[in-house]
Amino acid sequence: MVKVNKAARQLKVLARDPVLVALIVVIFSAVAIFVVYPLVKVLIASLQVRGVWTLETFGQLGERRLYRSAIVNSLSVSTLVGLLGVVIGYIAAFVLTRLDVPGRRVLHYLTMLPIISPPFVSAVSILFLFGLNGVVTKQILGLQDFSIYGFHGVVASQVFTFAPIAYLALRGVLASINPVLEDAALNVGATGWQTFWKVTFPLSLPGIASAFLIVFIESLSDFGNPLVLAGAAFPMLAPQAYLEITGSFNLSRGAMLAVVLLIPSLTAFAIQRYYLGKRQYVTVTGKPSASASRIVSPPVKWALYSIVVLFAAIVTLFYGVIVIGAFTRVWGFDYTPTLAHFAYVFDVGFNAVTDTLIIALITTPLSGLLGMIVAFLIVRQKFPGHGALEFGSILSYAVPGTVVGIGYILAFNSPPFVMTGTLAILVLCFLFRYVPVGIQSGVAVLRQIDPSIEEAARNLGAGTLTTFRKVTLPLIAPAFFTGLVYAFVRAMTAISAAIFLVSANWNLMTVQILNQVGSGRLGVAAAYSLVVIGIVLVAIVIIQAGVTRMTRHSASVKV
Amino acid sequence: MTEPVRIQGLCKAFDNLDDPAKPVLAVNQVNLDINEGELVTLLGPSGCGKTTLLRMVAGFEEPTEGDIFFGDRRMNNVPPNRRDATMVFQSYAIFPHLSIFENVAFGLRLKSQSRKKIEKHVTEVLAMTGLSGMANRSPTQLSGGQQQRVALARAIVMEPRVLLFDEPLSNLDAKLRDQMRIEIRELQQRLGITSLYVTHDQVEAMSISDRIVVMRGGVVEQVGTPREIYSQPANRFVAEFIGRANFITAKVGEANTVDLAGARIALDAPIAASPGDSVTLLVRPEVVTLSPTEGIINGTVRRVMFLGNLTEYLIEVPGTDPWLVELSGPEAPTFTAGDTVRLSLPPSSIHVLAE
Numbered sequence A: 001m002v003k004v005n006k007a008a009r010q011l012k013v014l015a016r017d018p019v020l021v022a023l024i025v026v027i028f029s030a031v032a033i034f035v036v037y038p039l040v041k042v043l044i045a046s047l048q049v050r051g052v053w054t055l056e057t058f059g060q061l062g063e064r065r066l067y068r069s070a071i072v073n074s075l076s077v078s079t080l081v082g083l084l085g086v087v088i089g090y091i092a093a094f095v096l097t098r099l100d101v102p103g104r105r106v107l108h109y110l111t112m113l114p115i116i117s118p119p120f121v122s123a124v125s126i127l128f129l130f131g132l133n134g135v136v137t138k139q140i141l142g143l144q145d146f147s148i149y150g151f152h153g154v155v156a157s158q159v160f161t162f163a164p165i166a167y168l169a170l171r172g173v174l175a176s177i178n179p180v181l182e183d184a185a186l187n188v189g190a191t192g193w194q195t196f197w198k199v200t201f202p203l204s205l206p207g208i209a210s211a212f213l214i215v216f217i218e219s220l221s222d223f224g225n226p227l228v229l230a231g232a233a234f235p236m237l238a239p240q241a242y243l244e245i246t247g248s249f250n251l252s253r254g255a256m257l258a259v260v261l262l263i264p265s266l267t268a269f270a271i272q273r274y275y276l277g278k279r280q281y282v283t284v285t286g287k288p289s290a291s292a293s294r295i296v297s298p299p300v301k302w303a304l305y306s307i308v309v310l311f312a313a314i315v316t317l318f319y320g321v322i323v324i325g326a327f328t329r330v331w332g333f334d335y336t337p338t339l340a341h342f343a344y345v346f347d348v349g350f351n352a353v354t355d356t357l358i359i360a361l362i363t364t365p366l367s368g369l370l371g372m373i374v375a376f377l378i379v380r381q382k383f384p385g386h387g388a389l390e391f392g393s394i395l396s397y398a399v400p401g402t403v404v405g406i407g408y409i410l411a412f413n414s415p416p417f418v419m420t421g422t423l424a425i426l427v428l429c430f431l432f433r434y435v436p437v438g439i440q441s442g443v444a445v446l447r448q449i450d451p452s453i454e455e456a457a458r459n460l461g462a463g464t465l466t467t468f469r470k471v472t473l474p475l476i477a478p479a480f481f482t483g484l485v486y487a488f489v490r491a492m493t494a495i496s497a498a499i500f501l502v503s504a505n506w507n508l509m510t511v512q513i514l515n516q517v518g519s520g521r522l523g524v525a526a527a528y529s530l531v532v533i534g535i536v537l538v539a540i541v542i543i544q545a546g547v548t549r550m551t552r553h554s555a556s557v558k559v
Numbered sequence B: 001m002t003e004p005v006r007i008q009g010l011c012k013a014f015d016n017l018d019d020p021a022k023p024v025l026a027v028n029q030v031n032l033d034i035n036e037g038e039l040v041t042l043l044g045p046s047g048c049g050k051t052t053l054l055r056m057v058a059g060f061e062e063p064t065e066g067d068i069f070f071g072d073r074r075m076n077n078v079p080p081n082r083r084d085a086t087m088v089f090q091s092y093a094i095f096p097h098l099s100i101f102e103n104v105a106f107g108l109r110l111k112s113q114s115r116k117k118i119e120k121h122v123t124e125v126l127a128m129t130g131l132s133g134m135a136n137r138s139p140t141q142l143s144g145g146q147q148q149r150v151a152l153a154r155a156i157v158m159e160p161r162v163l164l165f166d167e168p169l170s171n172l173d174a175k176l177r178d179q180m181r182i183e184i185r186e187l188q189q190r191l192g193i194t195s196l197y198v199t200h201d202q203v204e205a206m207s208i209s210d211r212i213v214v215m216r217g218g219v220v221e222q223v224g225t226p227r228e229i230y231s232q233p234a235n236r237f238v239a240e241f242i243g244r245a246n247f248i249t250a251k252v253g254e255a256n257t258v259d260l261a262g263a264r265i266a267l268d269a270p271i272a273a274s275p276g277d278s279v280t281l282l283v284r285p286e287v288v289t290l291s292p293t294e295g296i297i298n299g300t301v302r303r304v305m306f307l308g309n310l311t312e313y314l315i316e317v318p319g320t321d322p323w324l325v326e327l328s329g330p331e332a333p334t335f336t337a338g339d340t341v342r343l344s345l346p347p348s349s350i351h352v353l354a355e
């Protein structure tokens, strides 16, 4: 009763602002169609065989060993990758935020590099180094029967791909722990070791758990690394679902595997968001916590430092190998320098480059704006269905790309929505898949901004949209930047959902990279990878410049 | 341009998160008329609903009941950006990404006036508020007082129908507060804009207002000029909230007299109680005079506190609570603790409080 009254009141107030109403309705329907509907389609497909409701496909899980081992393999890989990723990420975050060590800036950028490249570039590097014709395995060690394919290959590659994500998350967590707390513990006689385990670690524990779950989700949903490195003897869920659909054209089995993939991802997401999200101890004091940690002795400090340096060195090695590989005629046999791979990319394969760029250029501003608008609606507006919109719009963050891809071909291949093979389907897929990061950072920044600044704009005569454009957006510029960069990077590097949606008309560089790897042409794959990384770096610089211009005066303003 | 404001039966209930069955009545049945060009202050302790009332006038809160009129126009359904009631925010709410000039020009630009006109108008108002020469600075390069002036300039440049202030001076230090108070009052009188001003500082309210609205717990306790509120408070709460007060219990006698502490005083105003009843008298500390010999009530000095411009005495009077007395001026006699004194008070300065 009270609820109904409240909704009625909110509607009454909203009705005075038709633009806002229209905006909310459009976003609601879009989320329903492009986030929820495909998932429902996947669920339905997994429960139907030739139009008849049945649990038969799920019965396959018990009958076929292939499926069972895919589940076990996927879960064990993502658990291990989650653990290793968090350990490396925590050490790197601790060393680079709390210790006074040389080269912090360079190490920071090196550690982050994997984030802006396609998620399976490290898989290509690993093939260069440890593959059949790998430099290390064949040329240096002369191993004959070593195979990189399988559990160890996937884990190694994913750790390098996803540890940086844990690093970024934990960096924020560690930087927000006031060093005075550590000093206080030391002051009452605790040793450095005790201080770490009794103060620093417990304070960062929710952050650690949250980072683990994020890496777990990323690893579980990863498609490229398993496809390249798992091999036939080591089935995993995401590539298996893909093979069911593109190889055996068995939609209901593909959908069933997608549902199986979805369950642990959503569970991890729910824990991360609704349980841990409320347990982060952020001690915001307004004072910069610049002071270096005194809880580690010099030997420990340098030991930790060398781990970070080693990680950065391996990252450098991986990318170095890609650079060299891109200019090498035939890796493993003929190391003469060549521009042939680039010539291929810029000639035969150039369509994929332009297609990818067009898609990224359309998706990025849309995604950035949508993210900020939704954040604005969530934080500043009251309307019925508020919570549902928030949930729906960030839900896709937790849905593995493979599931989304299958959902999109199921949902948009037949009336009322026929879009397969078009540019639109790729743009919409990327838009709704990658907008949650923008939304979440927009929400975080907006919550810290005094609402009376926006009220002042309203008070002076600005309508909702004008207020958003002239006041809110400039104020949340940092989040806008994050949203834009994330959308662009992801649009350039995405593969798991996109691989279901590309067509002869619209192709992507990442798909090309996988195809080239598949046909053994690692040089071309490396050349494509370099082009992607180059474009992303240039784009970040351009976006940064654009966002800075938008907020000339606020560069030095804290709000 | 500017218009009178009429508030009728205004209520605001907020959802109570602790007990959904009992909403918080932040504003309760408020009636108020503000005349054209008048400055009315909402005064009351923290949490009494001043800000909520002001925000309903601005359109940021939806009244649960009641009406708001600007002139003859009912404003309830007018969104905040169409109300033409500009506000000076407590936190200033200056746009941090815009220069001072652009902050002040913000509202004018939305009205799509010509560049020239905007420039002229903004420059004028910046001069009026003492901000000349700062037009191109960023808000972070201003002191608190200057930021306050920007907030003021941004509101008055719109030539609004109504000006709203939410504790505009509460973030300033005492000296600056006194100065800005005078500036705001002078500007408001010069421009003649109907104004509603929120504060919890009684001195500020007394010095700036044409009339004061004293609120408590969402309810209006009294509306009146500063003088009326001070000398004829409607009840004990108002009397206590504004200035210092002695509350003396007395018995009503025949023919408009009261008996207190052994003295009988004939009052000027008629008493609303019948003889024999007990009433509470309000006696302000500065209306009482002390003398070693002359007076109508006997007392003993208990405590003396010299405060520079005045001396404060606590006088013990048999049969009543101790009296607070303030003496000032060069002719005031001085006493020390333990002296016996006689108190006198002009009947016209005694106010009988309504029960």
Ligand SMILES: Nc1ncnc2c1ncn2[C@@H]1O[C@H](COP(=O)(O)OP(=O)(O)OP(=O)(O)O)[C@@H](O)[C@H]1O
Binding pocket: B014, B015, B024, B025, B026, B044, B045, B046, B047, B048, B049, B050, B051, B052, B053, B200
């Ligand atoms: N959004 C809200 N939700 C629930 N209760 C509210 C809300 N806003 C205000 N209140 C309650 O309404 C009452 C009046 O609040 P209001 O802000 O109007 O007080 P105020 O007189 O301005 O106080 P102060 O002098 O401290 O600013 C308070 O009890 C407050 O807790």
Ligand SMILES: [Mg+2]
Binding pocket: B050, B051, B052
């Ligand atoms: Mg207030």
